[in-house]
Amino acid sequence: MKFFDRIAKTRPARVYAKFNVYLMPVITAVALLLIVSSIVAVASSVTFRETARGFGPQANLLIPGINPILPIGYTLAALIISVFIHEAGHGIVARVHNLKVESTGIVLVLGIPMGAFVNIEREELAKASIKQRSAVLTAGPLNNMILAAASFILLYVVVSTLVPIPQVSNIDHGIVISDVTKNSLAEGLGLSPNSILITAAGTEIHSGDDLRKVLGTNLGNTIPITWQDHSGNKITRELSIPKNVGPVGRPVLGVQLGPLPVQALEMYKRSFTAGIIPILPPPTVLKGYVPYSDQMSPNYYSTVFGSSYPIIANMLYWLWFINFNLGIFNALPIGPLDGGQLYGALIESRSRFNKARLKNISTVVSWVMVLIVVVGFVIPYLPF
Numbered sequence: 001m002k003f004f005d006r007i008a009k010t011r012p013a014r015v016y017a018k019f020n021v022y023l024m025p026v027i028t029a030v031a032l033l034l035i036v037s038s039i040v041a042v043a044s045s046v047t048f049r050e051t052a053r054g055f056g057p058q059a060n061l062l063i064p065g066i067n068p069i070l071p072i073g074y075t076l077a078a079l080i081i082s083v084f085i086h087e088a089g090h091g092i093v094a095r096v097h098n099l100k101v102e103s104t105g106i107v108l109v110l111g112i113p114m115g116a117f118v119n120i121e122r123e124e125l126a127k128a129s130i131k132q133r134s135a136v137l138t139a140g141p142l143n144n145m146i147l148a149a150a151s152f153i154l155l156y157v158v159v160s161t162l163v164p165i166p167q168v169s170n171i172d173h174g175i176v177i178s179d180v181t182k183n184s185l186a187e188g189l190g191l192s193p194n195s196i197l198i199t200a201a202g203t204e205i206h207s208g209d210d211l212r213k214v215l216g217t218n219l220g221n222t223i224p225i226t227w228q229d230h231s232g233n234k235i236t237r238e239l240s241i242p243k244n245v246g247p248v249g250r251p252v253l254g255v256q257l258g259p260l261p262v263q264a265l266e267m268y269k270r271s272f273t274a275g276i277i278p279i280l281p282p283p284t285v286l287k288g289y290v291p292y293s294d295q296m297s298p299n300y301y302s303t304v305f306g307s308s309y310p311i312i313a314n315m316l317y318w319l320w321f322i323n324f325n326l327g328i329f330n331a332l333p334i335g336p337l338d339g340g341q342l343y344g345a346l347i348e349s350r351s352r353f354n355k356a357r358l359k360n361i362s363t364v365v366s367w368v369m370v371l372i373v374v375v376g377f378v379i380p381y382l383p384f
Helices: 002-008 011-022 024-044 046-055 072-096 122-127 130-160 185-189 208-216 261-271 309-330 338-350 355-381
Strands: 101-109 112-120 162-164 175-180 196-200 222-228 234-240 255-258 300-302
Touching: 002 011, 002 072, 011 024, 011 072, 011 130, 024 046, 024 130, 024 309, 024 338, 024 355, 046 355, 072 101, 072 112, 072 130, 072 309, 112 122, 130 162, 130 261, 130 309, 130 338, 162 261, 175 185, 175 208, 185 234, 196 208, 300 309, 338 355
Parallel strands: none
Antiparallel strands: 101 112, 162 300, 175 196, 175 255, 196 222, 222 234
């Protein structure tokens, strides 16, 4: 509480409290754009629907340990920082406007700090002007968006320092083996993650389509496969391909593929300016395309951060990811969320209807937004 008061007395805090008054609608607009765009993208793409179904509905939840996309260590740390930053924004701006903060504290789950809370005296908040209420309620999501932007920029700085290791920097064709399926032909052959498959049956491999074509035309034959391992050693072995590999489209070799390290790095750098969707692929999803993923990081070194760059890059990525999603979610016009409270107060202050009618309007807006969010959850499972 003393910390809130000390910060609230500073000039930057007062400027911030004045600056953020009108920014909640901007964050809400970004949130709605993302939700609607993702619904349209999933509804119009079989690939997107199948991918979403593969991760399951829990992939929509920002909960480490439940969401399969979120690595527990990084995202738990990022979530704790994000919630602290969010709640501190509410508390500091409340004190800028001399609104009483009843209590503040840390949420512990099994002794682990999982978040924080700031309780602002309700009667004082209700009596505050719309501008003051807007400043207090906007501070949480805006803090998250500022930290997300800073993490995003720093992540680009880290990625910009990466250089492919000498073993892979001079290879001009081939595809990276980002993962190997257990009990597959690839595992039996001795292929391992981060190997670069160079030729198959004497044919240069430039893409996954090249590999599929060579394997598909040599069913029942034995062909030579040449690859380079992570140490730079070139290995050639004979691969016996069964005549019958099962249903059409089923993987023959049993590998996940990615571009060459040089190509992956350039593609990832370009993705920082690729627009809102997609912003950046998570390192746990497109493993063969993210330079600091567990699979790809051995292919690079940082001229500034050395071998520790994957830890720094992953922490920055998940700080960006968690803060961005926490910020836009809290800006939605849903009852108890920051956005819902602000827009509800705005409706009450601007409308000439009686109090009961005002509550009905606010409730309808909340339920419409809830319905849109639910559609985003269930659309991958709807028949098209």
